[in-house]
Amino acid sequence: MxxxxxxYLKIIFHLGGSDSTPITTNAIAEQMETKPSSxxxxxxxxxxxxxxxxxxxQGVSLTDQGTKTALSxxxxxxxxxxxxxxxxxxxxxEVHEVAEQLEHIKxxxxxxxxxxxxxxxxxxxxxxxxxxxxxxxxxxxKQLLSEMPIGGKGVCVGVKDSSAPFxxxxxxxxxxxxxxxxxxxxxxxxxxxxxxMEGRELHISHQIASNLYVKKNE
Amino acid sequence: MxxxxxxYLKIIFHLGGSDSTPITTNAIAEQMETKPSSxxxxxxxxxxxxxxxxxxxQGVSLTDQGTKTALSxxxxxxxxxxxxxxxxxxxxxEVHEVAEQLEHIKxxxxxxxxxxxxxxxxxxxxxxxxxxxxxxxxxxxKQLLSEMPIGGKGVCVGVKDSSAPFxxxxxxxxxxxxxxxxxxxxxxxxxxxxxxMEGRELHISHQIASNLYVKKNE
DNA sequence: ACCTATTTTTAGTTTTGTCTAAATTTAATT
DNA sequence: AATTAAATTTAGACAAAACTAAAAATAGGT
Ligand SMILES: [Mn+2]
Ligand SMILES: [Mn+2]
Ligand SMILES: [Mn+2]
Ligand SMILES: [Mn+2]
Numbered sequence: 001m002x003x004x005x006x007x008y009l010k011i012i013f014h015l016g017g018s019d020s021t022p023i024t025t026n027a028i029a030e031q032m033e034t035k036p037s038s039x040x041x042x043x044x045x046x047x048x049x050x051x052x053x054x055x056x057x058q059g060v061s062l063t064d065q066g067t068k069t070a071l072s073x074x075x076x077x078x079x080x081x082x083x084x085x086x087x088x089x090x091x092x093x094e095v096h097e098v099a100e101q102l103e104h105i106k107x108x109x110x111x112x113x114x115x116x117x118x119x120x121x122x123x124x125x126x127x128x129x130x131x132x133x134x135x136x137x138x139x140x141x142k143q144l145l146s147e148m149p150i151g152g153k154g155v156c157v158g159v160k161d162s163s164a165p166f167x168x169x170x171x172x173x174x175x176x177x178x179x180x181x182x183x184x185x186x187x188x189x190x191x192x193x194x195x196x197m198e199g200r201e202l203h204i205s206h207q208i209a210s211n212l213y214v215k216k217n218e
Numbered sequence: 219m220x221x222x223x224x225x226y227l228k229i230i231f232h233l234g235g236s237d238s239t240p241i242t243t244n245a246i247a248e249q250m251e252t253k254p255s256s257x258x259x260x261x262x263x264x265x266x267x268x269x270x271x272x273x274x275x276q277g278v279s280l281t282d283q284g285t286k287t288a289l290s291x292x293x294x295x296x297x298x299x300x301x302x303x304x305x306x307x308x309x310x311x312e313v314h315e316v317a318e319q320l321e322h323i324k325x326x327x328x329x330x331x332x333x334x335x336x337x338x339x340x341x342x343x344x345x346x347x348x349x350x351x352x353x354x355x356x357x358x359x360k361q362l363l364s365e366m367p368i369g370g371k372g373v374c375v376g377v378k379d380s381s382a383p384f385x386x387x388x389x390x391x392x393x394x395x396x397x398x399x400x401x402x403x404x405x406x407x408x409x410x411x412x413x414x415m416e417g418r419e420l421h422i423s424h425q426i427a428s429n430l431y432v433k434k435n436e
Numbered sequence: 437a438c439c440t441a442t443t444t445t446t447a448g449t450t451t452t453g454t455c456t457a458a459a460t461t462t463a464a465t466t
Numbered sequence: 467a468a469t470t471a472a473a474t475t476t477a478g479a480c481a482a483a484a485c486t487a488a489a490a491a492t493a494g495g496t
Contacts, residue, residue: 004483025444038484040445045482057444057491088331098325105323107316113306222453243474256454258475263452275461275474 003104006073008042009051012062013070022059071135076111077103078124083114085125092125093167127158127177127213146210153182158213166211181214221322224291226260227269230280231288240277289353294329295321296342301332303343310343311385345376345395345431364427371400376431384429399432
């Protein structure tokens with residue numbers, strides 16, 4: 001497996017899709033920041049290796065083997081992110097770039113030992129689940145803060161947008177995973193929210209709320 | 219800097235050499251497990267970038283810039299080796315292969331944090347010095363065990379051959395860095411040695427003794 | 437059913453790093 | 467000094483992964 005092949009598989013996985021609704025060449029090209037013609041070439045190569053299903057003009061979907069491989073890269077990526085935050089004091093907006101490199105290190109023992117050192121974390125710093133060695137991962141019952149009703153209360157468990165600017169914005173406003181949030185009011189005019197969090201009140205735009213995941217309290 | 223360029227610089231550094239005694243194309247090719255013609259191509263490219271001095275048929279030597287770059291790769295390699303041994307319980311015969319990959323990760327912050335986590339080690343698991351950020355490293359006063367006189371006593375501080383088979387042999391015979399060794403007798407016939415170490419006596423071949431570094435006691 | 441806009445593929449190039457085979461230079465020996 | 471052997475470079479080719487431009491297929495709208 002080359003680094004490029006691994007990146008393609010990871011991106012195809014993240015784009016979702018299935019045998020019945022395959023991912024388009026264009027969608028992959030956009031995520032890979034490459035041209036559709038390059039994607040076609042790679043689709044053929046990955047199909048040749050049995051990692052994706054590909055029929056001309058129909059798009060691409062992962063085979064079981066391809067899914068397994070994608071999950072193992074994602075597992076490495078997320079474990080390294082946890083490592084960087086927990087052991088090396090990186091902030092959550094700095095880890096992705098480095099993890100993009102570290103996820104390609106080839107050593108099963110290495111990643112298993114990192115997993116052990118971190119005491120087998122189930123989620124990465126952005127709240128995304130970490131697949132186990134055999135490709136299983138937790139699907140947490142979460143919803144976007146923007147979809148919570150007035151009065152709704154929950155714990156912040158993840159971010160949808162995990163770009164550095166958004167994460168830095170959250171830091172600046174002391175919004176962090178694990179904090180309890182209650183929706184106090186929603187403005188009709190622009191869907192902006194008044195929320196209560198950790199004993200203080202703040203006002204956030206709809207755009208922010210629609211990028212924060214919350215786990216509802218029963 | 220590509221991964222290949224980094225590997226060339228590292229190998230040229232390890233081969234020693236200087237402006238007056240440059241490294242031959244063949245020597246580099248052998249270490250890189252590649253062909254001399256490929257080395258010629260790379261020599262031109264590195265010369266173009268100001269990392270090596272190269273004159274046709276005369277061989278290659280590192281410029282200051284090239285030396286600096288080589289040392290930064292070696293620094294990363296050795297720090298990762300320490301990390302693997304100290305934090306992840308790798309044995310010293312397993313770390314090299316993984317460090318060969320990790321040394322190419324591009325993040326100054328990452329390696330500085332690893333350095334800090336390890337409390338700024340000065341030597342790697344094989345006794346090799348770890349260059350500091352500005353390229354300085356300790357040159358320890360050491361000599362080969364095979365060059366010690368009868369009765370000579372010292373602490374084992376490094377290995378010359380750090381191949382897995384040799385390291386495993388040392389483990390099996392409980393020979394480790396930090397142990398005190400005294401030469402009891404040297405066989406005339408085959409230069410093999412009787413040594414005392416950690417309260418026991420053992421017999422080792424000349425070949426073993428000529429791959430162990432010892433720091434003489436004053 | 438036909439035309440058109442969009443998507444996707446093909447064909448041909450480029451760059452990086454490698455190779456083989458041939459040519460050239462250097463070094464060693466007579 | 468001439469010959470020969472060894473080391474080194476050149477020339478031409480290839481595979482991987484990208485690109486551009488042109489051709490082909492699909493999907494939408496009439
Ligand atoms: Mn990430
Ligand atoms: Mn993440
Ligand atoms: Mn090593
Ligand atoms: Mn080492």
